[in-house]
Amino acid sequence: MAEAATREKALQEAELACARRGAQLTPLRRQVLELVLGAEAPIGAYALLDRLKSSRPGAAPPTVYRALDFLLEHGLVHKVERLNAYIGCSDAGHGHAHDHGHPHQFLICRRCGATMEIADHAVAHAIAEAAARAGFVAVEATVEIEGICARCAAT
Amino acid sequence: MAEAATREKALQEAELACARRGAQLTPLRRQVLELVLGAEAPIGAYALLDRLKSSRPGAAPPTVYRALDFLLEHGLVHKVERLNAYIGCSDAGHGHAHDHGHPHQFLICRRCGATMEIADHAVAHAIAEAAARAGFVAVEATVEIEGICARCAAT
């Protein structure tokens, strides 16, 4: 995520989305979301915990994991499996109730660690087709593409 | 993996592939590969360690992780990130030297845990295209599709 203004907007969209879905974005959950959005790159649970401790000294692993579970459940953050880290959804608030997540893919730069979320329809379609050809009913797909980002390639 | 005969064949192909590449498939590495291939589903490193201990009492985490590193490096096994588990490559031995891996995708059944490797060209192509559109040079992609397998859907 980027500028403070962008984060503020994302937080407000998150509040709206939660309100629409009848989910409670409590102060703790909102704070964890804020930390995720404020990180320069996908951030690990224990890094989040460290930052959380400055304002909540009693915080423990379950504190952050429970908040992350909520945020994941409601599509406000995603987990990057290859990094064991979490990143704010770049298109949050556009899901309906009971719609836990949307098709998405990550581009992870090997050089600088920057991670960008994309939502490529052709990729999602190809995946659904490939699964169907194997008689498989696809529900959700993790797509994490590692390589060199445009910025790093330019240097 | 499946039948003992299939495993035997995969092991022999692995030996050939290593010979071609000048890599040493030592007894330890071969045994770990055998354990991975013999598992019913993707198997975790510590589960491998437990099984390994029956014949090598002194085995410790680095024992199995080093063997896995070798097998991963040479494309004989893959890691399933969503499961923190390892699975034998269903198309091993078809890579050239310095070719660490081939495009592949996994279909993971939520019900029974069965995990199948596929190598769908359309998916790989769509991913490369999507990355290129973002100015990104894709090097490797993790694609893990979760859903319901044909067998489970039939019940």
Add this chain to the structure above:
DNA sequence: GGGTCGATGATATAGTGTTTCACCCGACTG
């Protein structure tokens, strides 16, 4: 013999995630 290199043994430690029990508080109920 001495030197080097890759593989393994062995111990300790780091990083990631879960279980469990307790407490609080707001809502609903008799």
Add this chain to the structure above:
DNA sequence: CAGTCGGGTGAAACACTATATCATCGACCC
């Protein structure tokens, strides 16, 4: 009002996954 039920949080311990470090061994070469 007392009771109770649920979700959210606090707190401690634990389980699971992976790596760092140093020592040892044997093969190969000079």
